[in-house]
Amino acid sequence: xxxxxxxxxxxxxxxxxxxxxxxxxxxxxxxxxxxxxxxxxxxxxxxxxxxxxxxxxxxxxxxxxxxxxxxxxxxxxxxxxxxxxxxxxxxxxxxxxxxxxxxxxxxxxxxxxxxxxxxxxxxxxxxxxxxxxxxxxxxxxxxxxxxxxxxxxxxxxxxxxxxxxxxxxxxxxxxxxxxxxxxxxxxxxxxxxxxxxxxxxxxxxxxxxxxxxxxxxxxxxxxxxxxxxxxxxxxx
Numbered sequence: 001x002x003x004x005x006x007x008x009x010x011x012x013x014x015x016x017x018x019x020x021x022x023x024x025x026x027x028x029x030x031x032x033x034x035x036x037x038x039x040x041x042x043x044x045x046x047x048x049x050x051x052x053x054x055x056x057x058x059x060x061x062x063x064x065x066x067x068x069x070x071x072x073x074x075x076x077x078x079x080x081x082x083x084x085x086x087x088x089x090x091x092x093x094x095x096x097x098x099x100x101x102x103x104x105x106x107x108x109x110x111x112x113x114x115x116x117x118x119x120x121x122x123x124x125x126x127x128x129x130x131x132x133x134x135x136x137x138x139x140x141x142x143x144x145x146x147x148x149x150x151x152x153x154x155x156x157x158x159x160x161x162x163x164x165x166x167x168x169x170x171x172x173x174x175x176x177x178x179x180x181x182x183x184x185x186x187x188x189x190x191x192x193x194x195x196x197x198x199x200x201x202x203x204x205x206x207x208x209x210x211x212x213x214x215x216x217x218x219x220x221x222x223x224x225x226x227x228x229x230x231x232x233x234x235x236x
Contacts, residue, residue, distance in 0.1 A: 033053075
């Protein structure tokens, strides 16, 4: 049998099928690839990126609008969260998670910070440590502290004199002793040694705070946190 007479009928469909397959494959690939624009000598290659990657921002917006307007609207979400059962479950879940977080032993503060951020964390701690020391010394040097100290010393001196010394000290001797005590206390609080003692105390307490394993809610008293934040806001 001579097959050559059938070739004009067989070859064109086969070639058409192969060409169609290749062109469809290329067309489908061009829908999704490449993801980024190709450039040759700074000139963008046409049809790059693919049609869908080049329009992904617009597609995302359209899909979001479709979901928000037709599939899951804001009213549907609002009604779902307004149900008493959902509200109760949310409150219980939040309370449980928050309580578990606050009550568990977290270790030292520095151990909670990822390793790559710890140098920056130490810098921040050093900054706030310097701020706290400055706040303490500013307060010790303020007129308000001086007046409170004088009032306290006068009150204590009066109680002491009324209880023990009034029988053998004259008013003149009392005033002289009070003046002497005022001078001594002023010299004490203005001396470099006192500054070093306060600085060492702050360093020691800061180190203990960073190394403690207590739960987060037990690290600092609430009134101390409020006082420090108020003073830092005034400074900044």
